Amino acid sequence: MAAWVRRRQGPDALPLRLHRRRIYILPTRSGLGFSALLLVMLLAGLNYQNSLALLLVFLLTGFVLVVLQQCHRNLLDVRLTDADCRPAFAGERGALALLLTNPSPMARYALELELPGKSRVGTDLAADSSARAELAVATGARGVLRLDRLKLSSTYPFGLFRAWAWVHAPFELLVYPRPNGVRPLPELPGESSGLARRRASPHDEDEWCGLRPLRAGDSPRQVAWKAYARGAPLMVKEYAASAARRRWLDFSQLAGLDTERRLEQLARWVLEADARGEAYALVLPDRQLDAGRGLRHRSRALAVLALHGLPGEPPA
Amino acid sequence: MKRAARPAPLALRPLAWCAAAFVAGVALHVTRIPLWASAAAAACAAWTLLAQRSRRWMPGRSARLLLAFAGTLGVLTLYHTLNGLSAGTALLVVMGSVKLLEARTRRDCFIVVGTALVLLLAACLQEQALPVAALYALHAWLCCAALAIAAHPRIAQTTRGSVLLAGQSLALALPLAVLLFLLFPRLSGSLWGLPHPRLAATGLGESMSPGSISELIESHEPAFRVWFEGVPPPPAQRYWRGPVLHHFDGFTWSRRPRPLLAPEPRLPLGPGYHYRMLLEASARPWWYALDVVDAAPEGRRVVLTYDQQLVGMEPVSETLSFRASSHPLTRALGALPQAERSEDTVLPRERNPRAAALAAQLRRKTRTDREFVSAVLEWLRTGGFTYSLTPPRLQLDAVDDFLFRTRTGFCGHYASAFVSLMRSGGIPAHVVTGYLGGEWNALGGYLLVRQNAAHAWAEVWLAGEGWTRVDPTAVVAPERLQKGIDELLPGALSETDRLLRLAWLAPLEQAWDAANAWWATRVLEFDSSTQQALLQRLGLERFGLTAFGWAIGGVLGLWLAILAWRIGTLPHPPAMDRLARSYRRLCARLARAGVPRASHAGPLDYAAQIAAARPDLAPELGPLLSRYAHLRYGADAADCAVREFERAAARVRITRSARGQNAPSRSRATRESRES
Numbered sequence: 001m002a003a004w005v006r007r008r009q010g011p012d013a014l015p016l017r018l019h020r021r022r023i024y025i026l027p028t029r030s031g032l033g034f035s036a037l038l039l040v041m042l043l044a045g046l047n048y049q050n051s052l053a054l055l056l057v058f059l060l061t062g063f064v065l066v067v068l069q070q071c072h073r074n075l076l077d078v079r080l081t082d083a084d085c086r087p088a089f090a091g092e093r094g095a096l097a098l099l100l101t102n103p104s105p106m107a108r109y110a111l112e113l114e115l116p117g118k119s120r121v122g123t124d125l126a127a128d129s130s131a132r133a134e135l136a137v138a139t140g141a142r143g144v145l146r147l148d149r150l151k152l153s154s155t156y157p158f159g160l161f162r163a164w165a166w167v168h169a170p171f172e173l174l175v176y177p178r179p180n181g182v183r184p185l186p187e188l189p190g191e192s193s194g195l196a197r198r199r200a201s202p203h204d205e206d207e208w209c210g211l212r213p214l215r216a217g218d219s220p221r222q223v224a225w226k227a228y229a230r231g232a233p234l235m236v237k238e239y240a241a242s243a244a245r246r247r248w249l250d251f252s253q254l255a256g257l258d259t260e261r262r263l264e265q266l267a268r269w270v271l272e273a274d275a276r277g278e279a280y281a282l283v284l285p286d287r288q289l290d291a292g293r294g295l296r297h298r299s300r301a302l303a304v305l306a307l308h309g310l311p312g313e314p315p316a
Numbered sequence: 317m318k319r320a321a322r323p324a325p326l327a328l329r330p331l332a333w334c335a336a337a338f339v340a341g342v343a344l345h346v347t348r349i350p351l352w353a354s355a356a357a358a359a360c361a362a363w364t365l366l367a368q369r370s371r372r373w374m375p376g377r378s379a380r381l382l383l384a385f386a387g388t389l390g391v392l393t394l395y396h397t398l399n400g401l402s403a404g405t406a407l408l409v410v411m412g413s414v415k416l417l418e419a420r421t422r423r424d425c426f427i428v429v430g431t432a433l434v435l436l437l438a439a440c441l442q443e444q445a446l447p448v449a450a451l452y453a454l455h456a457w458l459c460c461a462a463l464a465i466a467a468h469p470r471i472a473q474t475t476r477g478s479v480l481l482a483g484q485s486l487a488l489a490l491p492l493a494v495l496l497f498l499l500f501p502r503l504s505g506s507l508w509g510l511p512h513p514r515l516a517a518t519g520l521g522e523s524m525s526p527g528s529i530s531e532l533i534e535s536h537e538p539a540f541r542v543w544f545e546g547v548p549p550p551p552a553q554r555y556w557r558g559p560v561l562h563h564f565d566g567f568t569w570s571r572r573p574r575p576l577l578a579p580e581p582r583l584p585l586g587p588g589y590h591y592r593m594l595l596e597a598s599a600r601p602w603w604y605a606l607d608v609v610d611a612a613p614e615g616r617r618v619v620l621t622y623d624q625q626l627v628g629m630e631p632v633s634e635t636l637s638f639r640a641s642s643h644p645l646t647r648a649l650g651a652l653p654q655a656e657r658s659e660d661t662v663l664p665r666e667r668n669p670r671a672a673a674l675a676a677q678l679r680r681k682t683r684t685d686r687e688f689v690s691a692v693l694e695w696l697r698t699g700g701f702t703y704s705l706t707p708p709r710l711q712l713d714a715v716d717d718f719l720f721r722t723r724t725g726f727c728g729h730y731a732s733a734f735v736s737l738m739r740s741g742g743i744p745a746h747v748v749t750g751y752l753g754g755e756w757n758a759l760g761g762y763l764l765v766r767q768n769a770a771h772a773w774a775e776v777w778l779a780g781e782g783w784t785r786v787d788p789t790a791v792v793a794p795e796r797l798q799k800g801i802d803e804l805l806p807g808a809l810s811e812t813d814r815l816l817r818l819a820w821l822a823p824l825e826q827a828w829d830a831a832n833a834w835w836a837t838r839v840l841e842f843d844s845s846t847q848q849a850l851l852q853r854l855g856l857e858r859f860g861l862t863a864f865g866w867a868i869g870g871v872l873g874l875w876l877a878i879l880a881w882r883i884g885t886l887p888h889p890p891a892m893d894r895l896a897r898s899y900r901r902l903c904a905r906l907a908r909a910g911v912p913r914a915s916h917a918g919p920l921d922y923a924a925q926i927a928a929a930r931p932d933l934a935p936e937l938g939p940l941l942s943r944y945a946h947l948r949y950g951a952d953a954a955d956c957a958v959r960e961f962e963r964a965a966a967r968v969r970i971t972r973s974a975r976g977q978n979a980p981s982r983s984r985a986t987r988e989s990r991e992s
Contacts, residue, residue, distance in 0.1 A: 034426075044437060045441075051840045051842050053440040053441050056440050057437070060433070062493045063485055063486055067485060107473070124471050126472070156467075157464050159463070159466070
């Protein structure tokens with residue numbers, strides 16, 4: 001069934017609209033029960049040859065058909081505008097955040113979003129509005145978690161029918177290695193004597209490169225507040241970490257551990273270095289990440305660890 | 317599925333709605349089921365709702381089983397069966413109540429609503445009058461609303477929205493329902509045997525004692541309705557024939573079950589009338605017809621007896637209609653069979669001796685039978701008799717007592733005495749009971765005959781003419797032929813009936829009866845034969861059952877397509893909140909007073925506009941509008957503040973024009989509007 005639907009619809013790309021050809025509808029168990037009840041009532045009415053009883057049965061039959069329409073139109077033309085996957089460390093819960101839009105002047109109620117077998121969440125959509133819904137996803141091993149089947153469904157308004165639609169968009173959730181391991185961070189070149197200096201700023205000995213516009217993920221500590229106070233737009237001070245002031249997080253340093261343990265240790269180091277605000281570079285057998293710092297760098301480093309040894313291009 | 321294993325606990329609101337639907341379903345049966353069953357249903361509903369917060373006050377599994385068992389036992393002792401409509405209904409009430417006690421999940425709620433719907437169906441089978449049908453429609457609406465609320469208790473839609481949606485869905489379903497009603501193939505018989513519902517017998521009975529008819533006169537209930545093809549017969553010929561009574565024991569006349577003899581052929585004289593009768597349920601087998609009916613309706617379970625009465629093979633247990641034709645004037649073609657003659661000339665021996673003596677005396681004075689009839693009628697006319705609904709009680713020799721002592725009586729007394737005198741004079745005669753007259757309903761174009769039109773008259777056999785109707789009551793109270801009993805004897809009416817008869821209410825009552833008649837003939841009476849007739853008129857009958865299927869499928873599809881197309885594009889006005897509603901109402905009032913708000917103007921602009929155009933209004937409206945702006949656009953407004961604004965906006969007095977208030981108030985108004 002699932003394969004047939006996938007073949008029929010082909011792959012999807014966001015934004016997409018739930019048009020008629022994508023919406024399936026069947027009675028729910030309650031709906032089947034209601035129909036059985038109607039059948040019994042019909043037999044009674046026919047047998048007693050009672051017009052009023054038959055009129056009641058036919059009214060309820062008509063009602064069921066109208067409900068079929070209403071259930072279908074509750075899903076019709078809903079738009080899935082945007083989707084975003086929030087990465088997670090292995091074993092933690094990631095999330096698929098979805099932006100739903102209702103372009104019609106009619107509110108949509110009791111929409112259910114479901115990743116089959118993983119999670120489900122309900123939401124309402126007011127008329128002419130958008131709403132965000134987040135589906136929590138439990139993660140297993142590190143790597144890429146493909147969420148390729150999303151189900152939008154609803155039994156609104158009377159719970160007698162369920163209308164649903166499948167979305168086969170390539171949602172990929174990145175699962176970082178679980179930060180784990182007991183080894184201390186590799187020492188800075190200058191700390192080899194064990195005389196680590198306390199420093200006010202990690203940038204003291206970095207080379208100042210210039211200003212660039214603020215981007216999402218930049219640390220507030222890097223913002224050029226003085227320039228901003230003079231009336232300039234928000235800019236970020238860029239430093240090139242000098243070779244002497246960066247930590248080398250090296251895969252090959254972790255002798256005695258298997259690959260996964262090594263990746264877990266590296267992930268932990270990345271988090272520790274990031275927490276200290278230090279620059280760090282990552283060295284893997286087949287790949288090297290130049291030194292850097294900040295949230296973006298952290299994400300890239302973790303992504304590199306997540307994808308190590310897996311087929312496919314690492315994300316930029 | 318996973319969810320079924322761990323059902324979400326139920327909130328109060330869906331439970332309350334389902335309980336309401338169920339209790340309303342029980343209420344439809346309250347007159348038919350034992351009182352304890354209704355009370356149990358109400359108590360279980362109250363218990364469920366009150367104890368909903370803390371589950372520990374709810375009965376456990378064993379307690380519920382015990383309750384169900386006790387209820388079943390109660391039904392069993394009362395009805396001696398669990399089968400059948402009445403016992404089944406009572407059992408359903410018991411089981412539904414117990415189910416309500418254990419309602420935990422959405423599924424339970426659905427079951428309770430389903431039970432309510434079955435109760436509604438049972439009510440439909442029991443009673444079909446128009447006013448209760450309206451109640452049934454409301455109950456169906458309630459059930460659907462409960463279904464909506466139980467299905468999705470936690471969505472943003474308001475309760476009002478759910479209720480309106482249920483109503484809208486049912487309204488949209490109505491065309492489909494009518495279509496199915498007209499086209500869905502009906503059975504011409506029953507699938508399984510049905511017990512006849514036990515009705516209290518109404519109308520005329522198998523026998524007539526002095527006073528038995530006057531009990532009927534107090535009833536305002538309809539007995540039947542008649543639609544004539546062409547002109548109806550004149551009032552003096554509106555005799556509706558019922559049971560014919562042959563046997564007399566001196567006090568009571570009774571009908572004798574007889575072998576089914578064929579009626580003697582008659583030669584019709586004068587005009588004939590074709591008509592359709594709609595009989596109300598009476599639990600008696602009489603099919604009333606205009607005196608004298610030509611033949612029994614074909615293909616119906618009814619026979620025409622030798623004494624020209626239509627007698628059904630079963631009692632009339634629900635409204636029933638048939639077509640017939642009658643000729644009020646006929647002449648016998650042959651002689652009276654000996655068996656009938658001897659039956660209709662017998663009188664009980666040694667009873668009513670004075671009446672017998674009177675008959676002999678009158679008989680001696682006259683030569684022919686016809687003269688004898690006239691002499692007896694003349695004697696009654698001049699004998700100082702009065703027509704009354706409340707005559708004194710008669711002794712055992714009822715005819716003597718009536719003719720020579722009380723001289724006050726009702727149609728039954730006169731018919732009884734007259735036939736008795738005829739038989740004493742050797743003329744074959746019998747009492748015919750039935751109805752006389754009827755009210756013409758101009759709106760529906762039919763004649764309504766009520767129970768209080770019940771009447772008794774006599775038939776005598778005159779050689780060469782055959783059975784001839786003689787109405788001795790008409791001699792004593794000739795106006796009875798023209799007027800209804802209500803006009804003749806206002807004392808016969810109860811207080812309510814007298815109220816109903818008030819002149820200005822009469823058209824309303826007629827319209828109401830016409831609606832009831834339409835309902836009974838067009839809706840309740842619609843069956844396989846009327847369906848065939850309809851299809852014939854549409855020219856569809858030769859296509860058979862497949863055509864039914866195609867027609868139904870086609871029109872269903874069409875209607876659904878229309879719905880899909882229309883509903884999808886129908887703009888639903890967004891639900892306005894209370895604040896907006898109140899503001900809009902205020903603006904509408906101001907617009908009526910001559911200061912309409914421009915669509916682009918905000919509340920503060922509007923205040924300025926009002927201050928300029930109507931300074932007299934500004935002192936009150938300026939602050940009010942600025943309050944609105946605060947509530948609307950400020951940080952979240954407290955509910956009480958909104959309500960306060962609502963009240964203030966409703967209270968503010970808006971006059972149509974300025975009343976000589978100018979300079980000082982204007983300056984104050986502008987200042988205030990600036991402040992706001």
